[in-house]
Amino acid sequence: MQADRLSGGGLVDRSAPLPFSFDGEVYEGFEGDTLASALLANGVRLMGRSFKYHRPRGPLSAGPEEPNALVTVGGGAKADPNVRATVQELYAGLSAASQNRVGSLRFDLMAVNDLLHRFLGAGFYYKTFMWPAAFWEKLYEPLIRRAAGLGALSGQPDPDEYEVAHAHCDLLVIGSGPAGLMAALTAGRAGKRVILAEEDFVLGGRLNAESFEVGGKPAALWAAEAAAELAALPNVRLMRRTAVFGVYDGAVYGALERNADHLGAPPPGLPRMTMWKVHAPRAILASGAIERPIAFGNNDRPGIMLAGAVRSYVNRYAVLPGRRAVVFTACDDGWRTARDLRAAGAEVTVVDARPGAGRDEGFRTIRGGAVVDTAGRLRVSHVTLRHPGGTEDSASADLVAVSGGWSPALHLTCHLGGKPVWREDIAAFVPGATLPPGMHVAGAARGDYTTLACLRGGAAEAASALGVSPAEAPEAEDGAAGVSPFWRVKGAKRAFLDQQNDVTVKDVELAHREGFRAAEHMKRYTTLGMATDQGKTANIPALGIMAELTGRTIPETGTTTFRPPWTPVPIAAFAGRHKGKHFHATRLTPSHDWAKENGADFVETGLWLRAQWFRRGAEKGWRDSVDREVVETRGGAGFCDVTTLGKIDVKGRDSGAFLDRLYRNTFSTLPVGRCRYGLMLREDGIVFDDGTAARLGEHHFLVTTTTAKAVQVFRHMEFARACLWPEMEVSLVSVTEQWAQYSLAGPKAREVLARIVEPGFDLSNEVFPYMACGAATLRGGVPARLFRLSFSGELAYEIAVPARYGHGLAEALAAAGAVPYGVEALGVMRVEKGHPAGNELDGRTTAADLGLAALGAKKSTGFIGREMERREGLQAADRPALVGLRPVDPSAKLLAGAHLLEPGAAPKTETSLGWVSSVAFSPSLGSSIGLAFLKGGMARTGERLRMWDGLRGADVAVEVVSPVFIDPEGAQLRG
């Protein structure tokens, strides 16, 4: 039974009852309710426990500024903590639970903290728990964290889906109160593309919470009709349940749309939330204002609410939150609440802090008085009233409606550095002159507090922003809203300022006494303004009190810096679809399916998935597979997918000269039909990348890069082409995706290849020697390119075919007698051959360090990196240079990353002679082998050193050898 639901009025649909539960109790609300309004309708005032003292709390507000009524919605992995009951839309089956309690909500065992409040003031943890120091991390902090807090995460992966999307408009209107609706009508009627974003699920803002008329009809009805007109305009997009939470550079606004939090059973595929990036060159901020509470003794009991929130519950939700109400106000707005409560059947006492305020309207009225204290265990039951002469008496009250005036919700105006300014006449900060580019502010957000001013202001600002005519504003109330700054009632009782963080007036006084007087210091010392509500109802009263204490004005005291987000945004919403295996796109080679079918395990190489090794039946581990692949390749023929190498087509009359300037060595002299190894330097002379270039025609080269650097090298080359040497006739195209490419290696490589090229293609050494390249046709007429290149040291070819044939070529190579090998075997064979790779090209090494000083040494033309390579430091004789390593004991294992030391030297930085860069177990040699950078380099060949790795506990005697372990004369690869 909804005991506190009014029989008529409101925007709830009484024909649509919705069952829901709170802490296991089943209730019923109506469509159009929030969880808070539905609980209030059912007589529930107690909705949570406070952060530190575990004091009973109910809703303070009826909107997104709510500090108290935070609940956990749902269960299991879907449990969503810290949901504001004042925002959560009711749906059938909603299940919510209170938070931060031990025991039941009514009998929270941790409420004992409240008895200890004298010891738990602001910053208590800085002054206590000092001894013993070791207890802090292990005992004190965990205890404090357990005793205090908000809701808890489920600890399970979030099962919901989120997405990021983009929207574009001429005008973004933020907020759909009177100013926002008029702004949208102005722009919409003018044919502009409009997005109207509203955090609430009903458009209209305060118009839905008031009892006055607009345009001769109930304000909510006028708002509904305006919304209907906007909905009918094809150029207007209404985004309800969408909070604009941040303003960013480039006129981009962040907006969080809650798609499914109001649905018991969301349709399949609907993400829970969408994080919109709204691209809006113009925006109207019509975010309204936030009512301020007044600090008085025990002002946090359930049943004590903001006066405007009370009107929302009465007028919008048809809920009477109390029958014996005290309205405590310092502004005219509180009187509206008194009238609406009386009209709803409540007995009302008005306490106005301003002497002589208000007319005689038949209420029991105390002018110049104050509410001093309240009583009631789980809900306010009595108030202590102070009269102008100082006398006090007690009155029965089950509702206290408080209004200390309103503060514009100007947070978004500050996100790009804007500073608010103080307006004395309304005792509030308003947006300053510096606004985010394109932003206009209208309505209560800029301090216009009458409905007519909001309506006219919204239309005028939109018209000004877009250069169109303003929509005509309807008739509406235009009464001056008197307000006096009134922050607190002085007294001995605890008076709460920030209810979410349990920060009291005494805490602010303590901060003042201890010197934390600047707004930012006060915030961090007391925690005022932190957590989920970011002090939306607390900041200004706290500043007011600090100003009183320091004797300065409020603008002199300052305000905190408002940063995005305006409202809590789940990290998951920022991530959108980019999570798990979809964190980034995955690149697959054309042979991926074939490799998968043939037992490949894959490894991520950048975005690519590459076959790491191919498991065969009896193999127990990866080493078995890799050793076999090496042995079978060196004993017969193996093939490896090298599609992932970057491939860049270079065309144009100046191609050769262009490559000469980019590479350390020369390409302009390379004959057509030949390949050459190339080394590319960075501007600072360090090696950037290596690869090969094949001259396919007089003005046509094909350059390859490493897999890891493909993008960077192409970008570097494009920069050189477009910016450094635009006069050169060169065209660059990445053809990495166009060609599937395989390395076919081993003494039987020619034999295997002969089986798949068209008969008649001469593969003999005389016609197609080492480093030859050219076009070929494979059996069945498949066009191909052949390159006589070897990374393994074997007789080898690289075969490229259009990507659609990549799968088929893998099948054909296997059928023709080659075994597939993965990148691990590829790595073993390149270490055996002493070829540098990523571990050696690590951004610290020079060509000389790699033993490649002779490459391009006689070159007469300049190239990128040449001058800086000549720096003294890069020419030093004691720079570590590439060597090979073998363990003295062949059964010992080398470790990449280990240091090299003289035998007997103490292991420390000063004695380190270098490091091991790559290691592999060589099945060919039957031992671990390695490549290393060693001071003195190859001059130390034959010396014995220590390979030391303190982290992994290795200390192995090694011998310095040539880095070329296999076929140093190169007879095999030229064979």
Added chain:
Amino acid sequence: MADFPILPRPVLPPDLYPQGAGLTLPGVRFAEGPARGLVHLARPSAAGLPGPGHWAERDGFALIALAPGQWLVEGPEAGIEAASAARFGGFVTEVTDGYVPFRLSGPLAPAVLARLSSLDYGDDFFPVGAAARTPMMQIGVVIRRLSDDDGPAFALETPRSTARDFARDVRTAMISAASRE
């Protein structure tokens, strides 16, 4: 007769995509595009090619501006490289297999694209004849607006290696967009 036949395989093969890589939902349709040849064209000798942000048909070829002085040319698959070189001059490089063509169309197509890309696909900003190279969920895409086909229609070319992820992303965005209708 080949001893070891080397057959082509589509990037979205029927054995893995028995229902096809595309998807049709109320208001939006996504499918692989028709077979076509594709080349990259730079420094053409022909004049009057579409400028950045546009594409145009010319003698049976679709010319899509990629960057100043660079175009993709779509045309008949057979002999596309030679035909393009003959018609437009300049440097021509075949990339037929480097990209996978898709089509997205229907009234909901812009809503789908909004979930993939930051560009404005409104009629005034991306009309028929517009073209762009843009990332969609981190994957590079060349998109161009075709003549309407029961709503806005778009041709998309996306790199082959990420085509499966791209198709999945588009289908996911379609389901999301359609679930709101």
